[in-house]
Amino acid sequence: MKFRHPLPASLKRHPTYMKLIFYFVSANVLVLGISFALLYWQSSKTLLKEIGDHSESLLVNSARNTARLMEWALEFSFSSSNDSALKVYALSDQYSDFDTFEVWSRLMDIKNANPSIDSVYLINDYTNTVVDSRLGLNDAGAFYDQDIIERLQDPVTANHSVLIPRTLSLPLTGNTPKEVMTIVRFYEKGSSISAFVMNIDTHNLMTLLQNNSKYANRSVTVLNDRDETVYSSTALDQKQIAELRNHGSKAESGWKLFHSRTQGEQLMVYAGTSIKGIQDWTFIETVPKSVILGKITVLRNTSLILFFVLFVASLTVTVLISKRVYSPIQELISRVMRQHQAEKPGLGYSANELDYLSNVFIAQRNQIDELTEQWRLNKFLGRERFLRDFLGETYHSAEEIGSQFVEWGIDLPKDQLSVAIFRIDHFSEFSETYSEKDRRLLRFAMSNIIQESLQSSKHKLQTVDMGDDHVAVVLSAPLSEEYAKKLQVSQQLIEQYLSVGTTVAWGRMLPSLTDMHEIYMETYELTQERFRFGHRALIVKAWLPGAPGELYHLPVNKERQIAQALSRGNADSVLEVIRSAVVKLREMSYFECKMSLITLFMDIRRLMQEHSGQPLPSSWGLTSIEKQIIQQETMENVVPWMEALITKTLEDIVAARSLSKNVALIEQADRFIEEQLTDPNLSAKMLADHLDLSVNYFRSLYKAETNQSITDKISEKRLTFICQELISSDSPIEPIVQNFGFSSLNTFYSIFKKMYGMTPAQYRRKHRNGNTMENI
Structure with a gap:
């Protein structure tokens, strides 16, 4: 005989009880899980913040101290380079062995002044030699540090000659590489590369930075403001440097977590500092997040054990509470079943007690709601349809209209009626943004606001959604300023609650019910008067003048005035x-x-x-003009559009006129420059006088048309002829220059070197040598 445990069968008979148990347990697990996650996350976050803030403080201090060391080295190099003996030696074209020994001794004294100084050079560009604190006198071409020689000879890199991070290969040690910061002091910048050069040992300079913290796998990097690596404790490629620069801010300090491309999630601490305002350095320290949070694992495991104990205790309490909650529910279900003589669960009904009870109540409520909603909808739709037909079509008799009033419960008198229309302003823009469904909801909301704001009055009314851009109101109120103010209040409430501006028009009184369509159309046409009154206007038919005016035609004298202004291009x-x-x-x-x-x-x-030499654009067509006037809706909008159109068209006409005239002036000026090229008085003023123009106007015109100043054009033409003469003849330079209009040799030399990057003598030698090699 097999033993059967009675619990499963009992649970099957009470599925609601099992659901209660399940819901309570699920809620318990969810709360405990969220609590654990929040605790773990908050502890990690707090620890990271403390470590980040502390590391930031240490890095900022180390950065400042390192910057001070670098600034001392910078000041020391500048003061040392001012030594008169060094300066004289670097600019001399001859020297004795004793002079060289004296200079070398001074360089050794400078190097030994601080252990961070790796070496000191003195470069003499006139003798093409280098005195080095390490090797003594060297020929510049055979000097072991060719990198600095090339940097100083290149005009681009020579401009960045202070604080150059680079790798130096040391002589006498098998060319062992060493990271150094190079400081260069030119003695004749732009004329020669004679300079004082000091190399600072980067490793010694960054001693404070290296001892900043003791985290395992810690990486320290220093970048300058040109994103060059000043120092790095680990080898980095360009992608890793760019990644650090993207996450570390210049001239600021702070810390953040970021996902490294190769090393996973890292804690980055960064600090910025300036070296004497010459260069900005960014100090970046990265530590793997796993190194920082490794010890939190112990806290997490301890928390898991604690939460498991709490879960077991909570589960026991949940089971006991569920039993007490379930008993009243079971009693309620039995009572409902007896009252409605319903079948037992499982025989056509859901076996779930709560579902059964819910179905009974929902079915009854749905029946009531369905009948009520159907009655309301039919009543509302029928009344709306009749009112639209009442305004939009003509009914044959007042008796037919009266019977419809009774059928749909419309409480309006049969005489003394009028129509007011609330028309939406800027409706074309609104319809482009919102769908028809949204527009219908807007009109429904407008109708409700109007109904609510006017129903307190003793006069009766009915609002009607007429579609498109307006809502109509059938009023029994006689014409008065007091009721006009009430309409204006409704207009203001619509704008306040719906952010929609409206124009309100109130038409004349209705002679009879059968004339409602005619009155409605008159009132809608009345809303067009917002064209002169502007948006958000209140327009009352009885307050407007009755007789139409005559059309406006431009007087003959005004036409003559416009024609004269057009010929002068005067838009004003x-x-x-x-x-x-x-x-x-x-x-x-x-x-x-x-x-x-x-x-x-x-x-x-x-x-x-x-007055135009070409057809006007299509925007001046009759159809386009009329369409734009209608779309603008008001005169306030028409005026700026009209002025902009006229101004733009007139500018195009004037521009077309002046284009051919300017081209002819430029060609005439270029011919005159070539004819008077040898005249030393050739200038912008001489050209302007020749063309009978003011100097300032001609300068601006020439610059705008050619993108080149007149002075540059004259110099360019003269230099072209001078270069040809330098190559083809052996004449001295000074007569050649004076023959082509240059009265000052200094000015000529400055312009020539700026244009060709070399002196005239160098230009002659270079191009003659090139011509000789071609002939060979």
């Missing part, structure tokens, strides 16, 4: 006439104003076409 005069015309147009109704504007544009278009 044209715009002045336009603005005076706009003042008169503002007094007209919408239709007369729009037609007058179109007529005004066509007159201006005709006058511009007469």
